[in-house]
Amino acid sequence: FFFSPHATGPAQSGIMSDREVVNLFLHFTVNPKPRVEYIDRPRCCLRGKECSINRFQQVESRWGYSGTSDRIRFTVNRRISIVGFGLYGSIHGPTDYQVNIQIIESDKNQALGQNDSGFSCDGSPNTFRVMFKEPIEIMPNVSYTACATVKGPDSHYGTKGLKKIIHESPTGAKTCFLFFSSPGNNNGTSVEDGQIPEIIFHT
Known part of the structure; x- marks a missing residue:
């Protein structure tokens, strides 16, 4: 995840605080995972109209x-x-x-x-x-x-x-x-x- 091209987008955009960025990276890389302030279940993707x-x-x-x-x-x-x-x-x-x-x-x-x-x-x-x-x-x-x-x-x-x-x-x-x-x-x-x-x- 650290080396993913996606990490350079949202992580450096200023949307999240430094603390949120760290928690997000930790969530993907360590166990047990720190609590995060978002839904961590996969989201259902609806196709069609x-x-x-x-x-x-x-x-x-x-x-x-x-x-x-x-x-x-x-x-x-x-x-x-x-x-x-x-x-x-x-x-x-x-x-x-x-x-x-x-x-x-x-x-x-x-x-x-x-x-x-x-x-x-x-x-x-x-x-x-x-x-x-x-x-x-x-x-x-x-x-x-x-x-x-x-x-x-x-x-x-x-x-x-x-x-x-x-x-x-x-x-x-x-x-x-x-x-x-x-x-x-x-x-x-x-x-x-x-x-x-x-x-x-x-x-």
Whole structure:
């Protein structure tokens, strides 16, 4: 690393303090490694353009929250990485929501990723982005459950839901989503109606 051509760039740029440069070099050369002030796990590299699908054809009001998760099951026909959801916001004007989002592998009942987050809405029937901290890899023909546990006032909701959506990328790659209602306590969200209208992903 000391003799790498990369060391002459950032290390001499003034971006980092002398102490940070020393810690960084030590991190790559000694054990045990000193603690560093950055994420030292490999970062997931997303290829391709961000895409999204919306499973509803119409927006209505009102949808309430009682602490139960809105859930919808889905499968896809090819490997993708999900980075977040689009959620509906308040029917009462600008509002802040708290939300926990998760993706669960349905058959194993295993959470693959989750985030405690929030979003601000403007009272419109638009969707509002809530993102995962890291992309979640989705494999072909495996059943997953998208979950959102929303805290806040009554919101808009989607109707005339689609069971099947085919997304075609600019390169012609087709991603087919199939949706299924999640059994059990799902706050009323189904294929036809409810929350979690949008899935944001990379192909």
